Amino acid sequence: xxxxxxxxxxxxxxxxxxxxxxxxxxxxxxxxxxxxxxxxxxxxxxxxxxxxxxxxxxxxxxxxxxxxxxxxxxxxxxxxxxxxxxxxxxxxxxxxxxxxxxxxxxxxxxxxxxxxxxx
Numbered sequence: 001x002x003x004x005x006x007x008x009x010x011x012x013x014x015x016x017x018x019x020x021x022x023x024x025x026x027x028x029x030x031x032x033x034x035x036x037x038x039x040x041x042x043x044x045x046x047x048x049x050x051x052x053x054x055x056x057x058x059x060x061x062x063x064x065x066x067x068x069x070x071x072x073x074x075x076x077x078x079x080x081x082x083x084x085x086x087x088x089x090x091x092x093x094x095x096x097x098x099x100x101x102x103x104x105x106x107x108x109x110x111x112x113x114x115x116x117x118x119x
Contacts, residue, residue, distance in 0.1 A: 007075030009082045012036065016069060036086040038062050042111040044098045055098060062113075087111045 008015045013035035020028035043058040055071040057079070069076065084090050091110040098106045 004070050004072035005074070007069070007073055007079050009075060009078050013038070014075075014079055014082065016067060016073070032065075032067050034059065034061055034065075034067075036082070039083075039087060039111065040113045041109065042083060042087070042090075043107060044094045044110045045105050045107040046098055047105070048103060053099075053102070055095075057110075083111065087113075089114075 005016055005018045008017075013033065016032040016034075018029050018032070020026060038061045039059060040062050041060045045056060045058065047054045047056060057069045057076075058066065059069065060066045069079065084092050089111065091108070094108055094110040097108050100106075
């Protein structure tokens with residue numbers, strides 16, 4: 001089975017460890033750390049990989065960093081549940097919109113943080 005990375009959900013955020021790529025002596029990339037309050041936007045979409053479709057989350061943080069996490073990563077379902085718990089206004093029913101119809105990307109914003117404007 002191919003390694004698509006691993007998520008660790010914590011009370012204040014999540015940690016994603018991407019798999020090691022390349023030669024056996026190379027180190028894996030550093031973990032991606034994100035606190036729930038720092039998440040600005042989450043988009044769910046479906047990638048057409050010819051023989052299968054892959055659902056992914058594109059996640060952007062307030063500091064400008066972003067990451068794409070595939071549903072094949074260990075902990076993806078737990079991450080979705082943690083988003084529903086910690087992100088106000090999270091669109092919990094995104095699957096029906098993103099998964100169907102087939103052969104479509106169905107890009108959907110499932111969370112957008114609303115910041116108070118300062119004038």
